[in-house]
Every structure is written in structure tokens, then in C-alpha cells.
Amino acid sequence: MNAATPAPDTEALDRKQQYEGNKLNKRLRHQVGDAVVDFNMIEQGDKVMVCLSGGKDSYAMLDILLSLQRNAPIDFSILAVNLDQKQPGFPEEVLPTYLKQIGVPFRIIEQDTYSIVKSVLEEGKTTCSLCSRLRRGILYRVAKEEGCTKIALGHHRDDILATFFLNMFYGGKLKAMPPKLVSDNGEHVVIRPLAYVREKDLIRYAAWKQFPIIPCNLCGSQPNLQRQVVADMMRDWDKKHPGRLETMFKALCNVVPSHLADRTLFDFAGLHATGVEDAEGDHLFDEEDIEPVSELSRLFAPQPLPLGE
Template identity: 50%
Template sequence: MMEGNNPPRVLGLEIAIRYVSRQLFPDPVSGHQIMNDIADSTNNDVPALLRKAPSSVEFKKLRKRLLRQAREAISDFGMVPEGASETSRPKWLVCLSGGKDSYTLLAVLIELKWRGVLPVDLVACNLDQAQPGFPPEILPKFFEDNGIEHIIVREDTYSIVTDKIPEHRTYCSLCSRLRRGILYRVAREQGCEAIVLGHHRDDILETFFMNLFHGGRLASMPPKLINDEGDLLVLRPLAYAAERDIQKFSDGMEFPIIPCNLCGSQDGLQREEVKRMLQAWERETPGRLGVMARALGHTRPSHLLDRKLYDFVNLRPQEGVGEENSREAEEPCGATLAMTAKLFAAE
């Protein structure tokens, strides 16, 4: 903990820590399940951050959808260990960059915890990487104003990245590795089981197509993974949430957004090209991104080319064996179904 007014220096990091009374996060009561109560500023039982939620019907539906999707992702991927309860809770380090995604992540987790469906202790963490123009006062003030337990870490990774990476190259890869290493270290120091990131459905799809187009592999961001050392989890509870919903939620909550172009514009990034492609597909056929996201959870190794996942070598005709494969092979692909529907609609 801190002694006096001087923040401790740990392994070259300048860390300012604020621990807030847990009375701000009381145990939930049955009334908490009513969606309308969040916007009631006179309800002192509601965490300060949630009192700012708009009271419109449209926003309540949006908030409810984000809560449901986060609960489903947390449940589907077993993010909370079995046996966790209000008396035996794991601890999560919730990483905030100052963008719409991480603000929304924190608000959703705080509400799930307040409603009694997330038996986890939350510690918000911002890593100030000393990018030019970064406003260091915004997030500490946001945390203090909303009574959020938090850690502020300052580490000049920007100088390292700009020294190692030529100007015409993108900084993202090295910057990400340095950032992740620092967050792992802070999580260990704070006794956390996991670091929690704000990546959403669209981020996951973009990464999938980045790997497909440029990496030669079928892979994306998993909602849950374990680090190389095997001692920490990386969680993405917003894996089912659409970016457009997160943007609407952030706008409605009026979060103090920190611009994401602090490293320079670096136009022409491959990820931006993929993002524009996906957005164009969604405009042309609304709902397409949702279909593609569902596809990531319904793979058929026998219908791909990966010999490590499926034993093609020993696959031989045998009576009574392979019937499921035969049925799958007879099923039309999604493109065929869509084309057929379009042709009939045109007649």
C-alpha cells in the first residue's frame, strides 16, 4: 500500500493507487433487477457511474442487451471459476485505455457486480504509456468522481517503441507486447486472477480476417485464454457485443473519451482496411457481422484442411461409420442458401 503521499516505485513503474470503500458497491437486493432504478439519481444504493445512465426506453434496451451479452460470454466461456461467491471472489484487473470500449466494459462489469450476478472484485487500471498529448488527468478524475477502485501506472513505452520501430512502420505490435507485459506484472502484484480487456465482436472479426488475409491461418481473439506463463487469464466479456452498440452506450453515458490517435495517424493500417471492408458488408447486408461472429463458434474440422485437427489419413469407408459426416456433406452451404433465397425473391 502507499505510505504518506508518495506513490511507491515498483520495478521502475510509477504507481498511484486509490482504494475506495466497498460501501459504494453494496450487496444487491431484489429491487436491483429493475432496469429503471439505475437512472434514479436519488437512489444512493446505485454505484455513482450508473446513476448517469439515460432514462430513455431505447437506452434501457441497449443497456440490457449489453448486460445480457456480457453475462452470456462470461457463462459460455467459464470466466468466473466454479464456487466463486460473495465470500470467495476472484479479482480482475479491468484495463482502461480511455476509449469507448473499455469505459463500456467497466460500466457493464460494475452493473453486473452490483446486481449480484458477478462475484468478482474489480480493480480498474490505466497504463499511461507517455504518448505525446496524452491527458493524464482525465482517467484519475473519472475514477475518483465515480468512486471506482483503481490503479494508475505510468511507463514510457512510447519512447521505446519509436526508438525501435522505423517511422514508416506501425507501432501496434511492439506497443501491444510491452503493454501486455506491464499489465501482467501489475495483475500479479495486485493478486488478480485475470486481466480484462474491452475487445468486442467486431474486433474479433477484424482479427480473424487479418489472420486469414495476412497471416495464413484461421485464428482470432479468444474470449478467454491463459498467458504463456500459465498464471493469468485474459478475458474479453464483450466478445458478443457489437461495436455500434458500444458506441451508442458510450455516447449516452458521455464518457470522457481520450482520442485513439496519440501515436500519430499511421494511415493505411491493414486493420483499418479490414474494418472498412466489414462495415461495408454490414451496410450492404445488415446482420452479416452477427452471422459471421456466430460462425466462429460453429467450426467443422472435418470440412477444413487442418490435418492436426482431423484425422484425414485414417478416414476410410466403413459401414455405419461416418453417417454424421455424410449428412453434413449433403447440407447446402450458407452461400447457396442465400443465393437461392435471392433468386426466388426476384421471381
């Protein structure tokens, strides 16, 4: 007769999950806090418009910014904003219910961009570019109406890297998403507080927090998007070569214009021998000395967290 299988210790499992969740929460707060400080994203008296899509990234961004707001040495306010694009089947009650529950000021904008995108683009064409342009214009208008000084978007580290590869592979540019920039109309400062955060950590965080995720059905039927191809490539790299994405992101933060070929960033035409030793000079005949990721690794490596903290 087989011995009975012992029942799982659910209390111990719950304690472990809570411990791991708290540890993840602390790491994400550190990463967002570091990004905010490194790029001076939020200043005294700012009113930050946090753009919510209903996806894991924007939920996490709002949650972490609210946590930082409670403990920050400066005062700033937050307004959560969602654009209801009138997609068929969109559960319009989910976000207002959640935002009322957590007690954050919010505004829901109803604008039928879905019909515009579908009427303008031919069947089979990708919708992301037109959809994002329409959203951007509406959000800029709302930010101005509400007196918001910063617009926070939920793009994470992997989004920034994917944009870099998209521009390099398909656009012929070394260009990514900057953590902070001025809007194209010159009237707003756009920030990306999740710039140092890995997507896989956001997936875990959303599951732990049990955010009421709303899928984007507008572009869900576009499996061959170039961005999806690049995202799959990056996930494969991360699986086969742990640490590669961290190294690539460090490269975006450590650019050497004199060792590229953009004549607008470096005066190659005016370059002449000076007779003075230069540590950043050419090492044509030397083996390239590749140093391991060090400075930024602290942002992504799991940090030990004492029990009870």
C-alpha cells in the same frame, strides 16, 4: 405569413433518449452476462483487473461489469488499471477523475513506452505490434503484483472478426481472438467480456453515457494499417448486407474440423469407411443447406423492453 415553427418537445425527446438508452443498456448487460457464463469468465472470489485505455470499449466494459457485479450471484472484485504511456498531450487527469467519481478502486501505471516505440521503429512503420507487446508485459506484471486472477480486455465482437480476417488474409491461419485464454507466460487468464457486443452498439452506449473519451494518438497517423482496411471492409458488408457479421461470428462458434484441412485437428490419415451412417459425413453431391442465424441472433437483435423497466 408563415406559421411559426412549433418548438420541439424537449421533455419528450429526453424521455425517448432515456428509454432507448435503458434498452441498449439492458441488451449489452445481457450480452456480456451471456459471454461471462458461456465461457466461465468470472468465478467466485475472482479479482478482475479491468484494463482501461480511455476509449469507448474499455469504458463500456468497466461500466457493465460494475453493473453485473452488483447483481451477480457470486462475489468478485474489480480493479481498474490504466497504463499511462506518456504520449505527448495525454490528459493524465481524465481517468483518475472519472474513476474517483464512480468510486471504483484503480491504479495508474506510468511507463514511457511511447519513447521506446518511437526510438526503436523506423518512421512510417506501424507501431501496434511493438506497443501491444510492451503493454502486455507491463499489465501481466501489475496483475501479479495486485493478486488479480483475471485480466479483462475490451475487445468486442468486431475486433474478434477483424482478427480472424487479418490472420486468414495475411497470416495464413484460421485464428481469431478467443473470448478466454491463458496468457503467453502461463500465469494469467485473459477474458474478453465484450465478445458478443457489436462495435456500433458500443459507440451508441458511449455517447449515451457521455464517457470522457481519450483518443490514442500514438497510432492515429497510420491510416493504411491492415486492421483498418479489414474494419472498413466489414463496415461496408454490414451496411450492404445486414446480418452478415452476425452469421460470420456464429461460424467462429460453430467449427467443424472434419470439414476443414488441418491434419492436427482431425485424423484424415486414419479415416476409413465404417459402414455406419454419419449425419456429419460428406455431402459432396448435395446442395449445401444454409440455415439462417438462429441461436446467436438473440444476442445481437434489439430486444423489446417494457416501459418503466
